[in-house]
Amino acid sequence: MVSTVVNIFVAQDLSAAYGEHLMESGRYHEAGLILARCGKCERALTAFEECLEWRQAIMMAARINLAEHQLNTLARCLASE
Numbered sequence: 312m313v314s315t316v317v318n319i320f321v322a323q324d325l326s327a328a329y330g331e332h333l334m335e336s337g338r339y340h341e342a343g344l345i346l347a348r349c350g351k352c353e354r355a356l357t358a359f360e361e362c363l364e365w366r367q368a369i370m371m372a373a374r375i376n377l378a379e380h381q382l383n384t385l386a387r388c389l390a391s392e
Contacts, residue, residue, distance in 0.1 A: 365389040
């Protein structure tokens with residue numbers, strides 16, 4: 312059981328690192344998907360903002376409980392792009 316838990320954490324760390332690599336490579340959509348899956352919602356939000364994936368960005372904002380005024384600002388920024 313302990314080894315299974317350790318393997319899960321290692322896999323999450325590797326996924327997060329790969330997500331960061333994708334961000335650095337400009338592959339924001341893929342990065343956002345991977346980062347969201349491993350629970351790095353703030354970074355996933357940044358990735359989705361970068362590639363103007365407004366639906367995904369709003370979902371991540373809701374997941375991290377962004378304040379209403381921040382959510383409004385995010386929506387306006389994404390709409391203006």
